[in-house]
Amino acid sequence: MKKPQVFVTRKLTDEVIAMLETVASVEQWTEEYPIPRELLLDRVEHVDAVLTMLTERVDEELLTKAKNLRIVANMAVGYDNIDLAACKRHGVVVTNTPDVLTEATADLAFALLMATGRRVTEANRFLLNGEWTSWSPMLLAGQNVYGATLGIIGMGRIGEAVARRARGFGMRILYHNRNRKHQAEEETGALLVGLETLLQESDYVVLLTPLTDETRLLMGDREFSLMKETSVFINVSRGGTVDEAALYRALVEKKIWAAGLDVFQIEPVPPDNPLLSLPNVVALPHIGSATLQTRVEMAKLAAANIVAVLSEKEPLSAL
Template identity: 75%
Template sequence: MTKPLVYVTRKLAREVIDELREVAAVEVWEEDRPCPREVFLQKAEQAEALLTMLTDRVDEELLTRAQNLKVVANMAVGYDNIDAEAAKKRGVTVTNTPDVLTEATADLTFALLMATARRITEANRFLLAGEWTSWSPNLLAGQNVYHSTLGIIGMGRIGEAVARRAQGFGMKILYHNRRPKPESEERVGAGYRQLDDLLRESDYVVMLTPLTPETRQMMGEREFSLMKPTAVFINVSRGGTVDEEALYRALAEKKIWAAGLDVFQKEPVPMDHPLLTLPNVVALPHIGSATYQTRLEMAKLAAANIRAVLEGKEPVTPV
């Protein structure tokens, strides 16, 4: 009996591929760059399962051609690269990888907050350029983190994990969510605020929402104008949640103090992007969950979802 085909759009650990090969024929795009669209479409036509990355667009065009497809396992907690409604109409299961990346992403979020607040990358460039010639009271002075106020937009698993880290810094924790979460308030001592109030009160605003029609460009000119001139904005959600032109103006005109960004509207971000020209921006290449241990766990979970569906079982983490 011919095994079903699983197409994996990026090279993964051998143990993950071996796990899939127990139940399927597996083909892998071996290069460390996104699978070309035409190759992806051709493989999808034959596949019963796809193990995808955020860079792989699973849309109406692909789903129309992929007549044998049963499951798309996205190796990410987000799935805005997938038309989930179109998949549902065709009976295609969509899964993601929540939980396993929570702690690593929270670590990166807090690291980005610290680096931005204390001007770490700017100071490193200053030193390496040979500009450090003497000590000065105001040399590369940043903002306090300890005992400041943290505002979290999107109090999900990662939001709570960031709040736990903030507790160790004695921070006052505020949050905004679609609806209040009393259980989160009890676990991490957070206070619910309407968005405008959170922006006015917070020293650090951390964006951790998924990208949905409601959150697209949620942070724009009006929202940045509500923030303190000493406030820091951190985005580890999706680039599309922010109006980048409005953010640039807010930073360039000193309406807010600095920004730390792990995500952008267009990725990889063009090197001529205006935000990259500002000294008060710390920019990273979307590495929120990038630890060896976490990426392996994400791949294993995606593979487990595929295996479950191909064996006629319920997926582990359906969307």
């Protein structure tokens, strides 16, 4: 009997491909850049499974083309690149990779918080550019991290992990979430508050919500105007949750102190994005979960979901 077919949209480790080959014939796109849309539509026409990244849009067009498709395994915790309703109509299972990237992403969020608050990248450029000619008491002075108030918008797994790190820095922790997280409150002392209160009282605001219709452009002019002039905004969720023009205005008009961004509305971010021109912005290329160990675990979980579905078993992390 002919083996099922799997298409992998980016080059993964031999170990992951070997997992898939236990149940299917595997083809993968091996370039470092995303597969062109038309080529993707051609490749998925006869496949039973596709292992996708955030760069691939799974919509009605693709699902209509991929007549044999049984599962889309997204190698990410987010899935705003996938039309879940359309997948349901076509009887296609969708899975993601939760849990395995929680700690790595929380590490990055806290690193970005510290780098932004303490002006680490700005200081590095200052030194490398030969501008450090003498010591001065207020030279590149930033904001305290230890003992500051942290506001977390979106207290999911990653938010809870960030709160655990913040506790070690003696921070007062506020959070805004649809549901109260009793265990997180017990573990970290976090306090559930309204969004306005969080924005008004926090020294650091970390945005960790998924991108949904409710959270799209969640942070705009009004929200930034509520923050302290000394506060720092961190986004490690999705670029679409922030009005970038409003953030730029808030930074230029000194309504907030600085911003640390791992995500942008358009990715890769265009070099002429005005936010990149500001010295008080720390910008990263969407590397929240980018540790070698985590990316391998994400790929293995995505592959395991495909193996399960093609073996007529329940997937490990279905949406």
